[in-house]
Amino acid sequence: MYRIKVNQPFIEDDEIRAVIEVLKSGYLTSGKYTEEFEREFARYLNVRHVVTVSNGTIALYLAYKVLGIGPGDEVLVPDFTFIATASMAVVNGAKPVFVDIDPETYTMDPHDLERKITERSKVIVPVHLFGHPAPMDEIIKIARERGIYVIEDCAQAHGAEYRGIRVGSIGDLGVFSFYATKNLTMGEGGAIATSSDEIAEQVRLLRNHGQSRKYHHIMIGWNFRITELQAALGLQQLRKLDRMNKRRREIAKLYLEELSNVEGIRLPVERPWAKHVYHQFTIWVKKEVLRDKLREYLARNGVQTSIHYPEPLHIQPAFKGLVSNHNCCPNAVRASRHVLSLPMHPGLKDEEVMYVAKLIKEYFKSNQ
Incomplete structure (x- = not known):
């Protein structure tokens, strides 16, 4: 048994009381706590929308999907990161192109990125690995010159800043994970951050069976919602992030x-x-x-x-x-x-x- 663990959740009485309150309320599925978390996290990031989903992997999957990524497209990802950044591109039918890293920050190397762009490149996904931001100015410049989307993978970087701006608000989309040992945890959970009304609405529809109102479905979707238990825990975590x-x-x-x-x-x-x-x-x-x-x-x-x-x-x-x-x-x-x-x-x-x-x-x- 290890005396000193490499990581573990930081849970205090605030989180325990919040979860107990949800259990006593009898309302366990997405509701007021989910909405409050989304509003507060959007304010924290200075974006128009945060849409919670069941985990960070699903956040990546939906980010690719709402940008229309599919067969024949290439998605540029760092070679040194967790598999989901690349595997969710494959699930959407795209090909991951692996980009080397800066060996000091472990984030995407813009010079290698530029070498690996082709006419099929549709998305660049810088990962703010270990909590250190990727070099976003260089990456955004490369992307904008070529009409390529940028999705920030912020799964390990809640609250990190690039030139005084919180990560997740710099690219076209930011994706977050709230896994048990993240800087902000819900136990499991994820989110997409964006200032695009259209993208946010698409994600909301896709996470909830394509419903625009109850039992009225305008597209095929899934159940990728979080619970009120997760949201209550996450809300307390956000307030002490x-x-x-x-x-x-x-x-x-x-x-x-x-x-x-x-x-x-x-x-x-x-x-x-x-x-x-x-x-x-x-x-x-x-x-x-x-x-x-x-x-x-x-x-x-x-x-x-x-x-x-x-x-x-x-x-x-x-x-x-x-x-x-x-x-x-x-x-x-x-x-x-x-x-x-x-x-x-x-x-x-x-x-x-x-x-x-x-x-x-x-x-x-x-x-x-």
Whole structure:
């Protein structure tokens, strides 16, 4: 059993009381809490609409669908991220094109992006990985010059900022996940953020059986709604999101101070134009052979870690037949062999962070 977990939800009495209130009300499906969460999150992001859906994967699926993405289209995604960014393009009939990353921020490399655009490119999906924003000015410029949509994948970046603007409000759409360990959790859940009235209305119809009014269906849709239990939990989380992110940044600062002189690792960066919200605190272990050994050493001493991600997308069996160049993304391949995510969540205590840092320093002192 790990004494210090790599991540966990940050739940206080506010969330528990809110969920109990919903249970006592007897009204459990989407209703006033869902509407209130959508309004408050839209205000927080400074967009006209937030539409909640059942999870982040479905948010990606619907984002592609409402933009008309389908067979013959190409969707440009970073090679180093969770599979859903690419797999939901495939579910819509499109082909994912894998773009290499900046090895310091782990976000999409605009230079490689530009090389991989073709006449079939329809959407670019920068992922604000680990809580650090992608370089949006360069990506938006490339997209606008070619008439390509931009969907921001903000699943790990609730509250992160690019040049003072919250992510999710910069592209044509922003997609969010509210999975259990995200910076803002509903247990499960997702959302699409947009300032387009038309897109928001399409998503609302598709998530609720295509109903424009009760039992009147103007298109084929699904049940992708969230429950009032999720919304009540999410609403309380939203109201303390900035406080939780502040704590994440304090923890990151402590790690950075304590580990700055460790020769065997490279620490996360924060670009001058970025506000990092540290969904993960991911280090780069310089010697590939030591990454897993360090992980084992930490585990023996009660510290859980994780590898985000052990395989880049272009080598995943699920995409067999969709990748023509298996040398497409060397930085992503290297990252998969070197990265290690340390414990990071708002409930971490300073002494726990210091303990993790002490173990890492001891390990590299013995393994120069």
